[in-house]
Amino acid sequence: MKAVFLTQHGGTENLQYTTDFPIPECGADDIRIAIKATSVNRADTVVRNGYPGLSIPMPHILGGDIVGIIDHIGENVTNYSVGERVMVLPIISCGNCPICINKPEENHLCFNWQYFGMHIHGGYAEFCTVPAKNVVRIPDSISFEEATCFGVAGLTAYHALYTVAKIKKGEVFMIWGGSGGLGTIAVQLAKAAGAIVIATVGNDTKKQAIQSLGADYIFNHYTDDVPAEVKKLFPYGVNCIMDYVGPATFPKSFDMLQKGGRMLLCGILTGRESMLNIHQTYLRHLSIHGLYLGTKRELEELLALASEKSIKPLIGKTMDLSQAAEAHELMVSGGYMGKIVLIP
């Protein structure tokens, strides 16, 4: 089958394209999906470079977004049929750890979690075999390309804003880097909840598109003094900030939070460590939430919301799977908007 795989970590030159990778076997409780679209996520570039503390067996296929048509079902699978349009919850939970047993509704926190494209083979391929419990049907109104925006980026945004932060009407929400796959959906979800939305971009040409998605205030994080501008608008600060950038923005995010504010941390693009003022944290009743992805229920809720057309993914570029290295270069350069989709 077609696949893009790594044999070692490093730069984009390590993304090798082939047409003869072995098609995965389908176990009794599994479903094999003929992939029609996948996408590039920030996590893919981190895993390509070598994820801190994680040893990955090689060869390895990247990709957390798996979207396509059911090609084969295992003998124990009864509730799905060959030919159905489906996508995949990107986390596999073990079913046996204390979280899975006592809090199955929060099984994205499984102690033995596995993430497609990180711990196991992912979606940069023509086929992928997944546990049937991870499969979610795609509403007819959502295309394969659009669905790739929801599995990782959309699910993370939905979980962060609706389940963790419980963003409310009239609250001020801010996101650094609002023009990517996560940002463009987070802006729309915050707006759908009635929040006032501040987003940043790295290039003024992206402002118009973010505004059309619903952002109320847009700043350029390279040329504007963002904390000063936000303070002018909201002297008491903002209620909720999503930060996946890391040390480059964390101190600014922290300072901008108002009393009772919530920080949503979901990325390490500029490093892994940052100073934290403990005194200010308790004095201002701040909450710092680390998070990634979400649950199957949340993914189904997000798809239902999207199919009502209140949430429309922004697809910036569609490329052939064989162009995965070029797609990674594009993501790292920041010269795109929304999602970069790959078609096998």
Ligand SMILES: [Zn+2]
């Ligand atoms: Zn578990």
